[in-house]
Amino acid sequence: MNKITLMTGAILGVILAGVGLSDYLIVEKPRSAEAGNEQSSSAAEESSSAASEVSSTDDSSSSREPVPKGVPKNAGRSVEEILAANGYVQSDTDEQSVMAASATNTEVRTMTLLKDDDRAAFMAWIDTPDVKTIFALLKQTLAQSFSGQVQELIDETVRPPNGIPRDVLAFIDPTIGEERFVFIRVKTRLYEFHVPAGKDEMIADLIEQLSQ
Numbered sequence: 001m002n003k004i005t006l007m008t009g010a011i012l013g014v015i016l017a018g019v020g021l022s023d024y025l026i027v028e029k030p031r032s033a034e035a036g037n038e039q040s041s042s043a044a045e046e047s048s049s050a051a052s053e054v055s056s057t058d059d060s061s062s063s064r065e066p067v068p069k070g071v072p073k074n075a076g077r078s079v080e081e082i083l084a085a086n087g088y089v090q091s092d093t094d095e096q097s098v099m100a101a102s103a104t105n106t107e108v109r110t111m112t113l114l115k116d117d118d119r120a121a122f123m124a125w126i127d128t129p130d131v132k133t134i135f136a137l138l139k140q141t142l143a144q145s146f147s148g149q150v151q152e153l154i155d156e157t158v159r160p161p162n163g164i165p166r167d168v169l170a171f172i173d174p175t176i177g178e179e180r181f182v183f184i185r186v187k188t189r190l191y192e193f194h195v196p197a198g199k200d201e202m203i204a205d206l207i208e209q210l211s212q
Contacts, residue, residue: 079125082209089114097124098181099192102138106130121203122179122194135185139169147175166211186211 083090093112100108106128113120128134139155146153154170167185180200182193184207191210195203 079210083113086206086209087115088120088206093122095122095194097192098142098176099124099126099134099138099183099190102141103128103134106134115202119196120199121196124192125189127189129188131185131188131190135167135183135190138183142169145176146171147173149174152180164211182207184211
């Protein structure tokens with residue numbers, strides 16, 4: 001009788017254990033799965049939010065206006081406009097520019113300036129970022145070419161109180177030419193003038209306007 005009781009108790013224990021395991025599988029495991037799904041959903045939402053923030057940042061960056069470029073160094077009226085405003089007419093010329101030998105890789109524009117049907121001066125000019133190097137080479141070449149007859153030599157930097165600094169080289173040397181030679185370096189431009197006698201004041205006023 002005792003053996004039967006013990007066996008019955010053992011069988012009941014196995015059955016109860018099976019029922020407990022079944023309850024766990026039915027109740028607890030789905031709860032764990034639901035928790036896992038909730039974590040996955042939360043992670044997906046965070047990822048989506050982060051992506052939205054990045055997209056918003058990119059849109060903000062792409063909508064920024066470009067930084068404006070700097071104003072050109074020689075902004076303002078062109079050389080042609082200044083010449084025309086002062087009554088000068090440009091005419092083709094075969095006269096040679098002295099600076100051309102130093103500005104080998106730069107376009108040198110040459111012309112004869114006429115005013116009231118009279119020759120006012122020969123003019124040449126260049127516009128290049130290398131203007132300081134070219135001007136230094138020009139000065140060196142001329143210094144080696146000067147004769148003992150060179151007169152009225154000017155080599156200076158002019159700094160007007162309310163104007164733009166300019167480098168000036170001027171001279172008269174009969175072995176180089178009959179007229180006065182004037183070179184003006186202002187910003188990225190270098191001007192060359194061959195000025196006849198009696199035209200100095202008129203060309204000086206033109207140079208002043210070109211140097212502004």
